[in-house]
Amino acid sequence: MSKKVSILLIYTGGTIGMVKDHPSETLRAFDFNKLVSKIPELSQLECKIESISFKNPIDSSNMNPSHWVSIATIIEEHYNRFDGFVVLQGSDTMSYSSSALSYMLENLSKPVIFTGSQLPIGDLRTDAKENLITSIQIAALQENNRAVIQEVCLYFEYKLYRANRTTKINAEHFEAFTSLNFPALVESGVHLKINQNYLLKNQKNKKLTVHKVMDTNVAIFKLFPGFSRELLQGLLNIQNLKALVFETYGAGNAPTDDWLISDLKEAIKNGLHIVNVTQCSGGSVIMGRYSTSEELKRLQLIDGGDITTEAAITKLMYLLGSGVSHKSFRTIFETSIRGELT
């Protein structure tokens, strides 16, 4: 008889495990053990489930890279004992956390699935049960004694996505995430429909390497009509700033004002890495397609292609933290390392 698949739940906080404070009705995180008792259905699953909780569960707005290191460390320490991992966190920053973990966990051969919910688990109309149960079922999928999913994913409302392709698009709908530039990996209906061709696999069975240094000397500047030189300069003049996500319009376009081009040129000359990422949730940067991006191309801004802002900012933290040389930074950023770019 084959041994039961074992799954580790890592509870970091979020609505899924929150309760309403009375009389204020504010949602606060509560003890994870109570979460498990709220879902007796878990005992019907054909896998062994254990759980670990952050000592102080948090609303995901309080997430920062030190929490990502904690999640990575828990996975590292339990990697050999478990067949899959389900990370429960709030949805607000889930695309950032899961993108970060996709870089931090190199050569994964087991699933790491982030999920959460829009309504607390105790709520009558909660989406938490389906999200949690299906995430566990997908994490437990095996073929020839190997995990079917071997990457960091995000599961929400009947769809499993590659984590670093997702963006939170809705604060109310159960369908809170989208992945406009990459298809869902698994769709949950009567059956689980697995899109085999899109899955990442650890082909050579390389050993897991966990990267724990994330450099936060990064920033995001989102263009808007009328932004001032003063505002941009305030950012570019920050001491120790090493990399910037420059969120442009459409296919990577920006105003053509001379001052803007010269300020960017100066910043690049001083060593700042600037990545051109589109503000659109779908589609790609194509520098040079319009005259409004020709200068950016000439300045050799790093081409963000169809990367999301969440995947771009965390990739910058990871590459800077890994000590990638200045010379190869651009090439490595423009190369897909965990399926984050087409």
Ligand code: ASP
């Ligand atoms: N504010 C919550 C959080 O991100 C929302 C959620 O759980 O989805 O922690």
